[in-house]
Amino acid sequence: MKSKPNVNDFIQGGAAQEADRPQYNENEIVYLRRDKIVPQPGQDRDDWDDPATVAHVKSLADSMSIELQDGKKYGVRDPISVLPADEDGKHEIIKGESRWRAAGIAEIDEIPCRIQKRATVENRLDHVTENALKKGLTLWQRARSIQRDKEEFGFDSKQIMIAHGIRNKTQLSKIMAVLTLDEPAQELVRRDLVGDVNLIYDLKKLDEKQIEKLKKKIEKGDSVPQAIKSLQPKQKKKPVEPKPQVSESETEGEGTSQGNTTQYLNLGLSEPKAKALAVLLDLSPEQDASELANQIDERLNTLAAEGQ
Structure with a gap:
């Protein structure tokens, strides 16, 4: 004979479902399936379709896809912060949505997550400071970091560009030119008085006295590009010299010198x-x-x- 159902089983059904969910400790880092993580509704960042943001997420995905010596992907190394699972078993992101999106592009199924059971205000502070107070490396720090990756860890140019989010080899060359500056010019970059990589080649043209003048102008509040431009010597335009006629017998693109007459090479770059x-x-x-x-x-x- 079957026993009568216990009414408490029905009353406590919700609690039983709650108990079936995985229980995590505060700040415990666990691996969660990406499809069990959802973005925070109405989060501050709303520019996911902006080309700069798309490029940023893509660069994160490229770094996650770097293949290690054991054949595994580099993956997501900085855990994202999420809330405990809701009634549908989904974890809402507190901070780290860019990494979550990049993991999808890199086809990474499991993501390291930090479960946070804090008060709403604390979670909000975590989210805001993640976006507002993030500070990147200075130009000098970035150049030194790349130098270390190359010399100490043997990174090639492709690995360096992926790891540091560098668009192309031209940009990489300009960053590394920082390390070839004379000491007075390097000091301006070290102090972050000059932080625009596109000004490095112009900075390299200035002598020590001009660098000292530049330093004073910058500390006075002058615009760095304008200050550099004001110190560069004015180049006089040279009169165009008439090109001598090349005989038809000479091969096009070749040049010869006869006496003081100079023939011109047509490089066509x-x-x-x-x-x-x-x-x-x-x-x-x-x-x-x-x-x-x-x-x-x-x-x-x-x-x-x-x-x-």
Whole structure:
């Protein structure tokens, strides 16, 4: 004969379901399936479709996808913070949505999470400070970090660009040019008085006295680009020399010298090749094509004159 059902079993059914859910300790780090994690409704960041944000998330995904020596992916190393599971078994993100989105792109199924059972105000503070108070490396710190990755850990250029979120080799070259500056110029970068990587090639052209003047201008509150520009020597435009006629018998693109007459080489450089040449000549490649051509021409004229 069956026993009568206990009415308490029905009353306590919800508590039994609650007990069936995994119980985690405060701040315990556990691996959760990505589909068990959901974004926070109405969170502050609403620019997920912005190209800069898309690029940032993509760079995170690239770093997560780096293959390690044992064949595993580098994955998500910084745990995201989530609330305990709701009645549907979902964990709401407190901070770390960019990492959660990047893990989806990198096809990473499980994510390390820190379960936080704090009061709502504390969770809100965690979320706000994650976005508002985040401070990246200075230009000097970034260059030194890359140097260490290359020399101590043997990273190649591709690994460095992925790990540091660098767009291309041109940007990488400009960052590393920081380490070739003279000591007075390096001091400005170390102190973060000059933090724009696009100004490094111009900074490199200034002598020690000009660097000292630049330092005073910056400390006085002058704009760094304008201050550097004001200290650069005004370059006089050279008159265009008429090109001598080349006989039809000479091969196009070749040049010869006869007496004091100079023949010209027609190099026909594409824009990417011109930018690569600019880097070799210690010029900034990030200029419009006309200005870049003028600066390359002036630098080559200077080198040619020094070689005579």
